[in-house]
Amino acid sequence: MADKNAIPKNREWNPDFVGIGVFIIICLMSKANQNQQDVSDETQQVCKDDGIIVMKNITKRFDHLLVLDNVSLAIEAGKTTVVIGPSGCGKTVLIKHMIALLRPSSGEIYFKGDRIDNLSENQLSKIRTSYGFLFQGGALFDSLNVKENILFPVKQHYKVTNHSGSDDLVKMKLAMVGMDGFQNYYPDKLSGGQKKRVALARAIALNPEVILYDEPTTGLDPIRADIINELILKLKSGLGHTSVVVTHDMKSAYKVGDRIIMLHHGKIIADGTAEHIKNHPHPKVQQFINGEVSEDDLAVLRMSGSDLRSQFLPRDFEE
Amino acid sequence: MGESALAAFGSKALEDFNNAGRCSRFIWRGLTGSFKNLFSARYYQLTWNQMNIIGVRSVPVIMVTGAFVGMTLAIQAYDQLAFMGLEERLGVLINISVVKELGPVLAAVMLAGRIGGALTAELGTMKVTEQIEAIRSMGTNPIRYLVAPRVMACLLLTPFLIIYADLLGIMGGFFVSVLQLGVNSGAYWSYSASGVEFWDLSIGVIKGFFFGGAIASISCYKGFHCREGAEGVGQACTEAFVASFISILALNFAMGLIFKAIYNTFWPLRVLL
Numbered sequence: 288m289a290d291k292n293a294i295p296k297n298r299e300w301n302p303d304f305v306g307i308g309v310f311i312i313i314c315l316m317s318k319a320n321q322n323q324q325d326v327s328d329e330t331q332q333v334c335k336d337d338g339i340i341v342m343k344n345i346t347k348r349f350d351h352l353l354v355l356d357n358v359s360l361a362i363e364a365g366k367t368t369v370v371i372g373p374s375g376c377g378k379t380v381l382i383k384h385m386i387a388l389l390r391p392s393s394g395e396i397y398f399k400g401d402r403i404d405n406l407s408e409n410q411l412s413k414i415r416t417s418y419g420f421l422f423q424g425g426a427l428f429d430s431l432n433v434k435e436n437i438l439f440p441v442k443q444h445y446k447v448t449n450h451s452g453s454d455d456l457v458k459m460k461l462a463m464v465g466m467d468g469f470q471n472y473y474p475d476k477l478s479g480g481q482k483k484r485v486a487l488a489r490a491i492a493l494n495p496e497v498i499l500y501d502e503p504t505t506g507l508d509p510i511r512a513d514i515i516n517e518l519i520l521k522l523k524s525g526l527g528h529t530s531v532v533v534t535h536d537m538k539s540a541y542k543v544g545d546r547i548i549m550l551h552h553g554k555i556i557a558d559g560t561a562e563h564i565k566n567h568p569h570p571k572v573q574q575f576i577n578g579e580v581s582e583d584d585l586a587v588l589r590m591s592g593s594d595l596r597s598q599f600l601p602r603d604f605e606e
Numbered sequence: 607m608g609e610s611a612l613a614a615f616g617s618k619a620l621e622d623f624n625n626a627g628r629c630s631r632f633i634w635r636g637l638t639g640s641f642k643n644l645f646s647a648r649y650y651q652l653t654w655n656q657m658n659i660i661g662v663r664s665v666p667v668i669m670v671t672g673a674f675v676g677m678t679l680a681i682q683a684y685d686q687l688a689f690m691g692l693e694e695r696l697g698v699l700i701n702i703s704v705v706k707e708l709g710p711v712l713a714a715v716m717l718a719g720r721i722g723g724a725l726t727a728e729l730g731t732m733k734v735t736e737q738i739e740a741i742r743s744m745g746t747n748p749i750r751y752l753v754a755p756r757v758m759a760c761l762l763l764t765p766f767l768i769i770y771a772d773l774l775g776i777m778g779g780f781f782v783s784v785l786q787l788g789v790n791s792g793a794y795w796s797y798s799a800s801g802v803e804f805w806d807l808s809i810g811v812i813k814g815f816f817f818g819g820a821i822a823s824i825s826c827y828k829g830f831h832c833r834e835g836a837e838g839v840g841q842a843c844t845e846a847f848v849a850s851f852i853s854i855l856a857l858n859f860a861m862g863l864i865f866k867a868i869y870n871t872f873w874p875l876r877v878l879l
Contacts (some may be wrong), residue, residue, distance in 0.1 A: 388739055408747060415745035426740035428732075440744040442648075443751075493744075 335397040337361035339497060339529050340385050345394035347380055347553075354380045355391070356553035362497075367523055367530040369544035371537070371564075373575060377553045378533040379423070382499050385531060386418045387411055416444055419490030419498040423505065425482035427474040427489070434470040437461070437489045444493065460488040464518055480511035487518060491528075498522065500532040504539045512539060519543045537576050549575065632749075632830065633823040639747070639754035640761070652755040660721050660756065660822075661763030665770055671716045672771030675708045676700060676778030684787050694793035696783050698801030704775035705802060710810045711858055713771035714817035717764060718850035722825040725756055726846040729829025730839040738830065753830070757822040764818025765811045772810060809865045813858065820853045 335341050338361035347355040354377040362368050362385070372378050383389040384396060387403050396404040403414055427436050437457045438447070447453050461467040464484040474482055483503060490498060500519065504512035516539050522528050523543075534540055540547055540561075547564045549557040549572055557564055557572045564576060574581060580588075643649040679700045687693045729752060732738050741748045783789040825846045832842030 383739075386743055388742055408742070412745035412747065415743060418743065420740070420743035422736045422740055422743075424735055426736040428737055428740075429735075440746075443744060443746045 333359045333361045335395075335402075336400050339364040339399055340531075341397040342381075342384065343395040343397070345381075345384060345391045345396065347377070347384065347389065348392045354553050355384070357394075358550075358553070358555055360548065360555065362529060362531055363546070364496075364529050365523075365527050366545040367519065367532060367543050369532045369534060369540045369547045370550055371535060371540050371547060371575065372550035374535060376550045378535075378550055379501055381550065382501055382531060382533045385497075385499060386415060386420055388420075416440070416493050417496045419487075419493070419495040421483070421487050421490045421498065421500045421503055423501045425474070425479075425486035427482055427486055429474050431473075432470070433457075433461070433466070433472050433474070433477075433485050436474070436485065437492050440489065440492050456492070460492055461485070463491070463522075464488045465514070480507050480514070483507070483515060484518070487515075491522065491526075494526070495528070497529045497531070500530065500534075502534055503532060504534060504536045512536065513542075515539075516542045537578070551575075628831075629824075629827050632753075632827045635749050636753045636757045636823050636826060637819070639750040640758040643750060643754045643758060649750065649755060652751070653758050656755045656759035657763055660759045661767065664717060664720055664763075664767055667716055667720060668713050668767045668771050669774045671712050672704070672709055672774035673778035675712055675771075676704055676775035676780075677782045679703055679708070679775075680779045680782035680787065684783070684789075693787070693789050695797050695801075696787075696789055697779070697794040697798030700779035700783070701776055701798045701802045702806060704779065705772050705810050706806050707810075707858070709771040709775050710768045710813045710817065711854060713768050714764065714814065714821065714854045715851060717760075717767065717818070718821045718825075718847055718854060721760070722821050722846050722850045723843045725822065725825040726829040726832070726843045727839055729753075729826055730832035730842045733830060733832055734834055734839060748830075753823075753826045756826055757819065760818035760822035761815060762818075764821070765814035768811055768814035772807070805869065809861070813861055816857050816861065817854050820857060821850045824850045824853060 333341055333343055335343070340362040342358060342360045345355050345358045345360075346353070358381065360381075370378050370381060380389060384391055384404075387396060387406070390404055394404070395402055398414060398417070401414075403411065406414070427433075428439065431439065434454075434457050437460055438453055441447060441453065441456065457470060458467055461469065464487050466481060466484050466488060469477070469481070469485070474485070477485065487503075503515045503519065507515065519530060519532065520543055523530055530543070532539070532543055544561060547557070547559065547561060548555055549564065549567075551571050556569055557567045559567075564572065567573065573579075643653065680696060683696060683699050684693060687696055687699070729738070732752070738748050738752070741751055780794065783794055784791045828842045828846035828849070832838045
């Protein structure tokens, strides 16, 4: 009698397990579908030892929005690679993957031949000291002054005992970006260009091998922008850094870039030297580097023009 | 229609489930981070600063809160007790309520408003201006650098703040009862002393430990996951306060049940102490 009672109980549970199983299978299948690839214009096959940073078949989605679509890219050591593309094309997302601040939905990232995209944050902390990241807005800590900002990464990774030595270090790093004397300023007292230069000094505080620049010249006047360009060139020639610059400023791209990559709708559509890009046959590339409006955008503008014509004129209100 | 409503319900449920999981993981990492920070001298200064901001600077508002709670209780309860000729028992009523329930809960709500909002706004602004990512990019764990000191400061200092609230609540109740309402001072204290046990006082303080942990971890979580822009930060602050408040009330209820069960179980052993 007790056995008979036990059997139906088990049966009651079974459909749930089947349901969960089916759910998992559906999830796996939809995941597999997402991974299907299509080949873009200038995507090359890369191997993990092709460069200091290698991205292999990187795809990134935010919910259902596809931002990077099967991007493969190898960054050569000692060179400056510039990533160009219209706003919102995934440039910043791409550069954040290089230091594993964002993890890819699928694909692999290698730094010096070692895979980094599957490491935990704690394992990454050592690797990230080989990187310097210049954020778009500088991202200086507002609660710390310039000196403390620059010493932040140093204090996090080393025990600072020699305080005059750390003062010298701050002085040296600030002198490199032409900001010596601002040690005791707080970030809110600095202008946009000054903030970026201090942020650059902080990014190079640990003598990184790779410096990643996220839109270094955006929001600066042409002269300040050129100062940043000169700094990028100076750091490269002086210390032999590998640099990756994300920008939509073509003047800056031509000036600092050994190699220029254009990203469009999450794919690489052009890859080569400044000359190669200037003579690239792809209409989107030509349109972007010359800063021209597309026919579609013009059509939209004309539409809104016709709206204006239908509006009232002052004479309509005259008695 | 029915199907889409079901789908909407399902996706909302999944999303809430996800958020709950993320929040729990965040709180767990915050707590383990705080524990690890205890063994790393580099973080002492940070924790010390947060203790100053969170604990020391909250003392005045917490004391004012406590005083008003005690004073109001005295005013409200006096007429009822005097009607039955029991006004000398006012002390028991006020002190039990203040020490066990009103002191801890209202102090925690005050703290949720004062520091919860500040923590969320501070961390939310840091997230929006990419400062948290900057910390990560320099190879530092933002949980240990930003969250753990704040959680630790809240955990350690909320019980002390509750002691301050209790103290001022007791004093406020005493002054209003004795000076304004004319209750006999000696009778007031002797009834209070016989009615309030050490157990009552300690559960109020133990509650503070949990309230502090809940306020800090919820506020930090909301700050870390706030959306872009001024509106995102504002909304995160609102959500942080509401969530802290609700969790304070829920924790208070749960702890009320638990402590009652403990008390009832161990009550016969009390004579041994």
